[in-house]
């Protein structure tokens with residue numbers, strides 16, 4: 604969808620911003636350019652909508668050499684989100700969002716309707732925020748308007764330059780997640796720029812790690828973290844890249860242990876006998892609908908005698924994650940609840956538990972899957988200090 608062919612840019616003062624770039628962003632793919640400040644990311648991005656012209660090579664969008672396309676027409680098919688957002692201060696949020704549809708000749712009423720839809724999509728109630736001015740929004744809300752505006756004319760391609768850079772880390776993570784769920788629906792071809800490897804890892808299908816004006820590695824987040832192509836990449840992704848893999852490796856059903864299960868309304872003695880037979884010191888406790896309630900210790904069941912029910916002895920357990928969540932979320936739940944395991948749910952249904960040992964296995968499995976022929980000692984997350 605976006606294709607760079609040996610693209611170079613030398614500025615008028617002789618600065619070479621990028622050399623000989625060749626890569627492709629597939630349709631519906633989210634590719635991130637990540638690298639330190641000044642390595643040529645913004646230059647690369649601005650060549651796609653011809654705000655900057657390359658000095659060598661060519662760029663194709665949807666198979667067409669963009670140097671032959673009228674820049675204004677080109678930009679109509681390319682949404683552009685920048686860190687400073689660039690909203691018009693004297694226009695309402697609704698009018699800001701409707702800018703591009705209005706420019707491309709939609710009727711005013713239709714443009715505003717579309718703008719309202721988009722505001723809704725990015726989590727801003729148009730009835731509340733539509734009539735406000737940009738200065739009356741928080742930084743995070745302004746960023747949302749920036750995204751809504753870029754999507755308003757439904758362009759197939761989206762360029763985002765440090766789109767979440769201007770907000771605090773908590774809002775930033777929320778915006779990233781919102782954007783990802785939005786992207787799951789709209790499936791734009793996205794080229795994003797960031798200097799933040801965490802952001803790149805969290806959001807991308809593939810990552811281009813930039814050194815000075817060139818790509819050092821172009822790969823999936825797992826592969827960039829698991830087997831950095833060069834010492835530069837290893838340094839850039841950080842000595843804690845093993846830890847970062849936690850956020851790109853998801854919990855699969857086969858990672859789970861299946862401990863004994865007891866029901867809230869079950870007689871304690873019955874549950875105690877079952878735990879005894881299984882040689883288990885505890886059981887997960889579910890309610891009558893099969894939803895997670897908590898856990899119960901075998902010892903507690905044992906001293907309850909004939910009469911008690913599991914429900915009287917069970918403790919609540921709030922450490923749970925949905926299946927498919929990143930291992931990092933499970934680990935974080937364990938720490939937060941000071942728990943030795945977390946329950947893994949599919950919707951409300953209990954699937955099993957993830958223990959630290961299983962988490963370790965899952966992480967190792969994902970390293971093996973991505974390493975593809977790279978020696979174990981080069982990718983072992985237990986020995987990241989070699990980075």
Ligand SMILES: Nc1ncnc2c1ncn2[C@@H]1O[C@H](COP(=O)(O)OP(=O)(O)O)[C@@H](O)[C@H]1O
Pocket residue numbers: 614615616618619620638639640641642643644645646647
């Ligand atoms: N208009 C310009 N004229 C000369 N040099 C520029 C210009 N714009 C950017 N540069 C230089 O090109 C290099 C890449 O800049 P940029 O693409 O903005 O990097 P990044 O977005 O990765 O921080 C830097 O050395 C920068 O100083």
Ligand SMILES: [Mg+2]
Pocket residue numbers: 644645646
């Ligand atoms: Mg930049």
